[in-house]
Amino acid sequence: MYDPLLLPELREMLLENDARAMREFCEVFHAGVIAETLDALSNEEVWRVLSQSPLQRQVEIFEYFNLARQVELVTCLDKPHLSALLEVMAPDDRVDLIKNMDQAQVELLMPLIAQAERSDIRKLLSYPEHSAGSIMTTEYASLREDMTVLDALGQLRSQAPNRETIYYLYVLDDARHLHGFVSLRKLILARPETLVTEMMDRDVISVRVDEDQEVVAKKMARYDFIAMPVVDDQGRLVGIITHDDVLDVLQQEATEDVHRMGGVEPLQDAYLSTPFVTLAWKRGIWLVLLLVAGLGTAELLERFDETTKRFAWLVRFLPLVLASGGNAGSQSATLVIRALALGDMGRHVQYRILRREVATGMALGAVMASLAFCFALIDIPMLNASILAGAVALVVMLGTVNGTLLPMALRSLGMDPAIMSNPLIASLSDMLGVMIYYNLALFAVGNTL
Amino acid sequence: MYDPLLLPELREMLLENDARAMREFCEVFHAGVIAETLDALSNEEVWRVLSQSPLQRQVEIFEYFNLARQVELVTCLDKPHLSALLEVMAPDDRVDLIKNMDQAQVELLMPLIAQAERSDIRKLLSYPEHSAGSIMTTEYASLREDMTVLDALGQLRSQAPNRETIYYLYVLDDARHLHGFVSLRKLILARPETLVTEMMDRDVISVRVDEDQEVVAKKMARYDFIAMPVVDDQGRLVGIITHDDVLDVLQQEATEDVHRMGGVEPLQDAYLSTPFVTLAWKRGIWLVLLLVAGLGTAELLERFDETTKRFAWLVRFLPLVLASGGNAGSQSATLVIRALALGDMGRHVQYRILRREVATGMALGAVMASLAFCFALIDIPMLNASILAGAVALVVMLGTVNGTLLPMALRSLGMDPAIMSNPLIASLSDMLGVMIYYNLALFAVGNTL
Numbered sequence: 001m002y003d004p005l006l007l008p009e010l011r012e013m014l015l016e017n018d019a020r021a022m023r024e025f026c027e028v029f030h031a032g033v034i035a036e037t038l039d040a041l042s043n044e045e046v047w048r049v050l051s052q053s054p055l056q057r058q059v060e061i062f063e064y065f066n067l068a069r070q071v072e073l074v075t076c077l078d079k080p081h082l083s084a085l086l087e088v089m090a091p092d093d094r095v096d097l098i099k100n101m102d103q104a105q106v107e108l109l110m111p112l113i114a115q116a117e118r119s120d121i122r123k124l125l126s127y128p129e130h131s132a133g134s135i136m137t138t139e140y141a142s143l144r145e146d147m148t149v150l151d152a153l154g155q156l157r158s159q160a161p162n163r164e165t166i167y168y169l170y171v172l173d174d175a176r177h178l179h180g181f182v183s184l185r186k187l188i189l190a191r192p193e194t195l196v197t198e199m200m201d202r203d204v205i206s207v208r209v210d211e212d213q214e215v216v217a218k219k220m221a222r223y224d225f226i227a228m229p230v231v232d233d234q235g236r237l238v239g240i241i242t243h244d245d246v247l248d249v250l251q252q253e254a255t256e257d258v259h260r261m262g263g264v265e266p267l268q269d270a271y272l273s274t275p276f277v278t279l280a281w282k283r284g285i286w287l288v289l290l291l292v293a294g295l296g297t298a299e300l301l302e303r304f305d306e307t308t309k310r311f312a313w314l315v316r317f318l319p320l321v322l323a324s325g326g327n328a329g330s331q332s333a334t335l336v337i338r339a340l341a342l343g344d345m346g347r348h349v350q351y352r353i354l355r356r357e358v359a360t361g362m363a364l365g366a367v368m369a370s371l372a373f374c375f376a377l378i379d380i381p382m383l384n385a386s387i388l389a390g391a392v393a394l395v396v397m398l399g400t401v402n403g404t405l406l407p408m409a410l411r412s413l414g415m416d417p418a419i420m421s422n423p424l425i426a427s428l429s430d431m432l433g434v435m436i437y438y439n440l441a442l443f444a445v446g447n448t449l
Numbered sequence: 450m451y452d453p454l455l456l457p458e459l460r461e462m463l464l465e466n467d468a469r470a471m472r473e474f475c476e477v478f479h480a481g482v483i484a485e486t487l488d489a490l491s492n493e494e495v496w497r498v499l500s501q502s503p504l505q506r507q508v509e510i511f512e513y514f515n516l517a518r519q520v521e522l523v524t525c526l527d528k529p530h531l532s533a534l535l536e537v538m539a540p541d542d543r544v545d546l547i548k549n550m551d552q553a554q555v556e557l558l559m560p561l562i563a564q565a566e567r568s569d570i571r572k573l574l575s576y577p578e579h580s581a582g583s584i585m586t587t588e589y590a591s592l593r594e595d596m597t598v599l600d601a602l603g604q605l606r607s608q609a610p611n612r613e614t615i616y617y618l619y620v621l622d623d624a625r626h627l628h629g630f631v632s633l634r635k636l637i638l639a640r641p642e643t644l645v646t647e648m649m650d651r652d653v654i655s656v657r658v659d660e661d662q663e664v665v666a667k668k669m670a671r672y673d674f675i676a677m678p679v680v681d682d683q684g685r686l687v688g689i690i691t692h693d694d695v696l697d698v699l700q701q702e703a704t705e706d707v708h709r710m711g712g713v714e715p716l717q718d719a720y721l722s723t724p725f726v727t728l729a730w731k732r733g734i735w736l737v738l739l740l741v742a743g744l745g746t747a748e749l750l751e752r753f754d755e756t757t758k759r760f761a762w763l764v765r766f767l768p769l770v771l772a773s774g775g776n777a778g779s780q781s782a783t784l785v786i787r788a789l790a791l792g793d794m795g796r797h798v799q800y801r802i803l804r805r806e807v808a809t810g811m812a813l814g815a816v817m818a819s820l821a822f823c824f825a826l827i828d829i830p831m832l833n834a835s836i837l838a839g840a841v842a843l844v845v846m847l848g849t850v851n852g853t854l855l856p857m858a859l860r861s862l863g864m865d866p867a868i869m870s871n872p873l874i875a876s877l878s879d880m881l882g883v884m885i886y887y888n889l890a891l892f893a894v895g896n897t898l
Binding site for chain 2 (some may be wrong): 028029030032033064153156157160161166167184185188189201202203205221222223224226243244246247250251254255257258259261262263264267270271272276279280283284286287288290291293294295297298301302305308309312313315316317318319320322323324326327328330331333334335336337338339342343349352353356359360363364367368371372375379396422423426427430434
């Protein structure tokens with residue numbers, strides 16, 4: 001397990017240039033632990049340590065660095081070493097790295113890579129971002145229907161060393177059409193003379209290569225798969241997606257939703273890896289949009305200048321009224337957006353959600369209005385406190401309804417409901433709040449301008 | 450794969466009471482697909498179909514129903530059938546179900562369950578909510594060090610049928626101390642006469658039974674494990690956590706964060722499974738807290754009543770100024786909270802984040818102020834527009850700093866940074882905004898009250 005004492009030891013090995021100790025270090029620990037420890041060293045130091053171990057092991061450890069560090073690390077490798085490294089890497093990790101490398105450098109490297117690996121790279125690069133094809137690996141284990149269990153185990157032994165997972169074996173014909181699968185567990189348990197065709201599962205759950213990665217990840221999560229086969233439009237197996245990729249996709253999608261809900265265009269990379277200008281831009285476009293909404297609210301308030309002058313107490317509670325609507329709306333939007341993200345919700349379910357939200361909005365509106373009324377009575381007369389309470393009740397109710405309906409509407413238009421961010425809901429609520437609050441006040445004092 | 454035509458077929462089988470067809474249906478499809486299709490039927494109908502297949506298969510399918518439906522389904526089973534079902538279920542799924550069942554019913558059932566399973570249930574029930582112990586299963590495959598590969602495969606064949614995963618084999622001594630592990634892949638590839646002790650990995654990454662499930666899930670995600678061993682405080686293996694549980698935990702933790710950020714106390718269950726009163730309460734406590742903050746803002750504004758009356762134009766842009774600060778702050782809080790949730794961030798990294806946020810805040814403040822100035826000039830004189838622009842610049846900058854520092858501060862106090870919800874950041878920003886805006890106005894017109 002990760003041990004904070006490893007790093008000082010490692011530094012000493014480097015200082016003493018102790019090749020044997022470094023080789024041993026790369027052998028005994030888990031590749032992930034080694035990468036974590038090495039992460040604190042400079043690029044050159046990392047390679048001085050890694051170079052002591054065989055290429056296969058170097059790759060295992062290298063794949064545990066995060067992508068940004070991988071990109072940095074490859075810049076200080078010579079071309080023969082780098083191309084050898086790329087040849088051995090898992091196809092999906094390799095393509096991720098290549099996508100993020102300097103493209104001029106990649107073009108220089110490609111001729112050094114073996115033909116088969118090169119065409120694999122070109123193929124995987126051709127799949128669009130966020131598709132199943134873009135996250136799959138081409139290293140799967142396969143069988144033929146007419147094999148016996150004994151043959152199958154023999155073939156598996158020859159395939160296993162360079163297959164990402166061997167826990168599902170896919171049954172293919174000569175044209176690579178996917179006919180079924182056998183789990184390794186089942187294979188181990190079967191009698192040696194059994195034919196694959198007798199024991200394979202024929203109801204294979206697979207995904208199309210052009211399907212969205214989020215759909216794929218949800219499917220895998222639902223069926224608890226370790227690997228999911230990916231087929232082309234003719235039902236031929238082209239790759240598999242493994243359980244660790246699903247985790248990454250689900251994390252990535254959750255991050256996107258969270259960012260959208262906070263009023264930030266989703267970042268492609270980790271926060272600290274995103275360039276400053278990109279970060280400012282992804283926030284700025286939303287802030288400007290929200291500023292325009294704020295100008296709309298100003299426009300509305302201008303019509304009430306006279307009212308403001310006559311009833312200055314109204315202004316005191318203006319932020320409270322607007323915030324109450326915004327907060328209740330943000331809550332509803334948050335609940336609805338997350339519920340939509342986690343489950344497949346038909347019309348019927350959406351209707352149930354709306355009914356609940358209306359009821360919740362009414363209950364919360366009543367409670368908030370009563371509290372606001374009691375507190376306000378300390379400062380302002382009964383009539384004014386009643387106006388305030390009425391406004392709070394209405395904005396909380398309407399905020400709740402908006403926070404529920406707007407994400408649902410976006411979704412039924414085929415857009416991401418998370419675009420209805422908390423700040424956007426709050427802005428819309430501001431306009432509505434001003435209208436309700438001032439008109440209620442004018443109505444209550446029997447006056448219209 | 451899921452087929453919408455399955456349901457009508459199934460209904461016909463039920464109508465014709467076609468036992469053979471129902472048994473076949475339960476055999477040929479993936480258990481997950483069968484559960485999805487059955488989910489549309491009544492409890493009685495589900496059991497009429499499932500009863501046609503052997504108990505083992507019934508359980509496989511049953512485990513794919515969501516927990517709420519499982520609880521409903523067991524209410525209409527007789528005691529012998531239900532206790533048999535529980536005996537066969539995977540230990541972790543079984544305990545989840547039992548926790549959610551009517552406790553009086555559980556007490557009546559327990560005597561019917563075999564002694565070994567019963568003590569397993571009591572044991573798993575004893576681990577606290579959200580601990581590694583509460584999500585682990587006790588069905589793992591194990592080996593002894595002095596076995597040969599051939600012995601190991603033999604033992605595996607006898608253990609496999611009732612082990613949740615056999616893809617990692619844990620090497621234990623007689624007291625169940627965990628000494629190492631062997632992956633099934635390695636075992637398959639090894640020569641039959643090799644001793645387990647020669648080939649096992651000794652650097653086992655494991656978790657303690659009382660560790661938090663979120664920590665466990667993150668560790669498994671980082672090392673791409675299919676299963677993670679769980680040990681007690683004496684290093685004895687007590688269970689394993691499998692990859693599918695990690696997905697559930699990470700989804701659950703992401704949902705909690707999202708809810709907090711939207712100003713809702715995290716729900717324990719899915720939105721529609723949460724009782725109305727609970728839902729209202731989990732929102733209400735935050736709304737009331739935010740209402741109190743709003744009263745604070747009102748208190749501040751009261752001191753500026755005179756200013757409000759003299760400069761009614763100030764009120765027009767008040768929501769805009771307050772919203773700008775709140776929005777910029779929400780963005781920062783969102784980015785920081787998510788970054789903290791995804792990575793382990795030391796002091797050094799937090800300092801880098803803060804520096805970036807200050808720079809971003811200044812850039813965004815300048816842009817927003819310029820835009821607000823230009824737009825406002827249409828309506829109000831140059832001096833007033835300058836006051837507005839100055840206030841916008843300051844609230845955006847301070848909002849950004851607050852949105853960054855407050856989550857970090859909570860974290861360093863050992864609390865969940867996500868408590869700094871968007872609405873809360875906006876409320877704090879409101880108070881600050883009022884102070885800045887009004888004081889700036891008073892200062893600019895050379896007046897103090």
